[in-house]
Amino acid sequence: MATFSDIINSDQPVLVDFYADWCGPCQQMAPVLSELKSEVKGKAQVIKVDVDKNQKASQVYQIRSIPTMILFKKGQILWRHSGTSTKQQLKSVIESHL
Template sequence: MASFSEIVSKSDLVLVDFFAEWCGPCKTMAPILKELKSRVGDKATILKMDVDKNPHTASQYQVQGVPTLMLFKGGKLVWRQSGVTSAQQLQTVIDQY
């Protein structure tokens, strides 16, 4: 399996969902991200990153709360937001890039 940095650097657009199993709002994001994937298709890769299983990556990107969503374009962080967001809002952000 490819590492986080490989996926982010080799994919054009990657939306990363930093989440935790115990987080209620994170559970709310799951169906939203599924809907988003059906809207954007192959335009963006959606990657879920469990902060408890990947503390180094969460720390590297200064994730203070979950869910935190980050959009990477060509390996560079171009957008981030904490909290639950709608599929429409996320699609609008992805469409900008």
């Protein structure tokens, strides 16, 4: 199984959703991210990281509010946003970094 580091160091863009199960806005984003994942399949990855279960990653990337989305490519942060977004906003961010 690939590690978080392996995944974000990919040549493909990787959108990481830092979330928590108890977070209302995070729950709102779940179906949006699910749809987005199927639309960008093969071009980019969309993964979810539970901040309660992965506190080290939350500290490393200074996650202060959730949901926070970070777009990585080759280990570099290309884009970051806290709060909810539309599928179209997220898709255009990903497509601008393909």
